[in-house]
Amino acid sequence: MATQRKIVHVDMDAFYASVEQRDDPHLRGKPVVVAWKGNRSVVCAASYEARKFGVRSAMPAITAERLCPEAIFVPPDFVRYKDASRGAREIFHRHTDLIEPLSLDEAYLDVTENKTGLPTATRVAKTIREQIREELNLTASAGVAPNKFLAKIASDWRKPDGLFVIQPHEIQGFLLPLPVGRIPGVGRVTESRMKAVGIATVRDLYRMELSDLEGHFGSYGTRLYQLARGIDHNPVVANRVSKSISAEDTFQLDIPLAETEQQIRRLAEKVWRASRDNARGAKTVVLKLKTKQFNSLTRSVTPSVPPSTCDELTTIALALRERIELGPQQLFRLVGVGLSNFQLDAESPLFEDESAAASAEPSI
Incomplete structure (x- = not known):
């Protein structure tokens, strides 16, 4: 082991x-x-x-x-x-x-x-x-x-x-009774999708075949299969470079800040879909703007609880506009929305196999 x-x-x-x-x-x-x-x-x-x-x-x-x-x-x-x-x-x-x-x-x-x-x-x-x-x-x-x-x-x-x-020998006894919503990264939308296919607890996940989970949740199904067994190969990575997902839109005509809401909502939806497809949770929300004079501005916030729905991301992105103080006459040619500071990263081996994980009982 x-x-x-x-x-x-x-x-x-x-x-x-x-x-x-x-x-x-x-x-x-x-x-x-x-x-x-x-x-x-x-x-x-x-x-x-x-x-x-x-x-x-x-x-x-x-x-x-x-x-x-x-x-x-x-x-x-x-x-x-x-x-x-x-x-x-x-x-x-x-x-x-x-x-x-x-x-x-x-x-x-x-x-x-x-x-x-x-x-x-x-x-x-x-x-x-x-x-x-x-x-x-x-x-x-x-x-x-x-x-x-x-x-x-x-x-x-x-x-x-x-x-x-x-402790290692307590993993299954601790995990199985938990509601799936306690799994980090499982937000309300994913939890609703799970309940629609009869998954309410980690025990329900544990009982499902890997192929069925992949059929319902794609590559994230593999991750769920491992987590239900208490397996997580992700190492602690010091000095990690933050990754991000973002989308931006350049307007046909320059517009004032007050008229950017529709574009911000659309971009937030696009970013949210991309982040969910990658099954990664992000902590920081970023709003980017470029003025008519091509000056770039960014505003960001890292709430203590990351956004768990597209609506929450949209609300945060729209609120970041309040921190732009260039006056109502200023026109903008571009707006962007981004997520960064992701929580999940690439995997590397922790246990040689799942049976080793289940039998290990050293004290931590």
Whole structure:
């Protein structure tokens, strides 16, 4: 059997909102929504106090205001968020150099061999969380598992401020009862498609033949077949170059910003279809514009929860227009929409075969 990996997924709790609450004592314990307030703005993050009212990242800010009238809206300050993210990254590097950031607030760490000599990945995760609390005055949740797929699920299991470990011999018992919606990358649309063919839980996936899954979901069916068995060959890739999917349109006649909505909606639909076909989840939404004078502008946002539907992507892309401040007289000749910072990458061997994966029982 190949060497058993020990993977930690660290996810900062309500990161942007937590930074705001940390830096402003008056916000602590209150429903904080990180967003520009406006009809077309979207929520970048929500504190756990706001989430109790149903406020979620990527929803329109006007919806968040309706759900939680007492919410305190705070405009995003990415300079401070990046600074806090760098602090967490420095802590990660004390333990391993195999770090794969997914966004400002989460990362995978391969601690199969850690730099501090701690005996288990569980101890490493516990120490990292303690250091984040003591040095950054923030909390983080962590998942520990033999691969990235399971570590990602585990980090969300006891949020906020939690630690959950999936030992190799516990994989099937843990996975099979889960609803398929708990699989990272399975959004509401894919989940609906699965339910239409009788798949509601991971156990349902497990029982299906590979050929049937490929017939229903194409190449993604192979991935689902492996995930239902707890198999994920993707290594932690440090210093990964971000990939992107984008589409753009040059207008026949230059138009003002206010008239770009129809094109943005169409381009968002095109990008969403392309990203789903590749079965990859993206964290960052990008809006590109080119003025009549051929000056290019880009605006981007990385919400704490990536868009899970085309409508959410469209809402975010349209909201990014609010950050273009060139005046109503400015005309534009091109608009583009993009997704980047993808979560899934190429595979490399982890286990020699599936039977080895099922029988391995070392402690992590």
